[in-house]
Amino acid sequence: MKRLKKIILFFVIGLVLIIFLVLGVEAIFKRETADLIYRETSTLPEANTVIILGASVHADGKLSPILKDRVDTAIRLFEAGKVKNFLVTGDHRSDDYNEVAAMVNYLEKKGIADSLITADHAGLDTYDSMYRAGKLFGVDNAVVVTQAFHLPRTLYIASKLNLDYTGFTADQRAYTTEYRLKQREKLANFKALWEVLLKKKPTTLKLRVH
Template sequence: MNRLKKYIIYILIVLGGGIAFIWGLSFYIIDTTSDEIYSKISDLPISNTVIVLGASVHSDGKLSPILRDRVDTALDIYRSGRAKQFLLSGDNRRNDYDEVSAMKNYLLERDVPENLIFTDPAGLDTYDSMYRSDYIYKIPNAIVVTQKFHLPRTLFIAESLGLNYIGFPAKHKYYETENNLIRREKLANLKAMWEILTKQTPENMGEENPVNRF
């Protein structure tokens, strides 16, 4: 019985330590990136590019509410003159699923010139999107748009890669999956830390395609 009690106590200590580490890492990432997140478009410095991170699209090509809010926010930033062009980074691993084309079509329908829209179909996760934005697209500085709960990890990765990026939260609405996404974000921080510490290189790199320089 004593051995069983010790085993249970050991398991509880390990679990407690793991949970404490996950929460501590989350608070650290939020704290170290807070100065790079803006709340008013009018306060944003003028940047070369606004980067929109992908999210799910429907089978008919329409943007999910989360993705539509990201693109609409980026469009507001562009129209305000705070960013000169777009990089749309998302998942296009399958012929029947294409986040970047859906975003691009959405912007084209709203009269954004095609030559100001760059697309990254291999932005399979946040780390890949940030890494490729520099390695492939040579973006000198950028405003990254995604939901508020996602921005700290995104900017933490960008800063770790030496990128001159700031963040702006997408228009806030309540999403049915938001609570699950927030919980998942804390676990995703562990993955981000591993990718940074091990200096991961995305599998799909391709040729350089520098954005416009203004």
């Protein structure tokens, strides 16, 4: 009985420590990036490029609500004169799944000239997208558009890569998957911390452009 009580005690202590660690890393990311995140177009500093991070697309190429809000927000910043061009970066894992082409098609249908769009088909995750944007595509001054829960990790990675990036929130509605994504984000923070500490190279260093 005593042995069982000790096991339960150690389990509870371990669980509490893990929770504190998860919340601690999240707090560090938020604290270090708070001044880089903007929610009002009028207060956002101008930048050369708006970076749109990929998210899921449907089988017919239609953007998911989360991705549509990111692209629409980027267009709004362009129309307000806050950015001059676009870098879309996402997962093009196969011929049957292409986040980047879906974003490019959407932008062009909204009247954005093809000459203003650069496409990175190898932005397989947030770290790869930030690394490739700065180191391979030479984007040294940008505003990154994604949802608020995603921005602290994104900008923390960018700052550790010495990139002069700000962030703008793309939240325009409540998302059915938001709770799950927020929980996933807490775990993804550890992956990001590990990547920046190791100075990881992206999955591919090839330039694959539209």
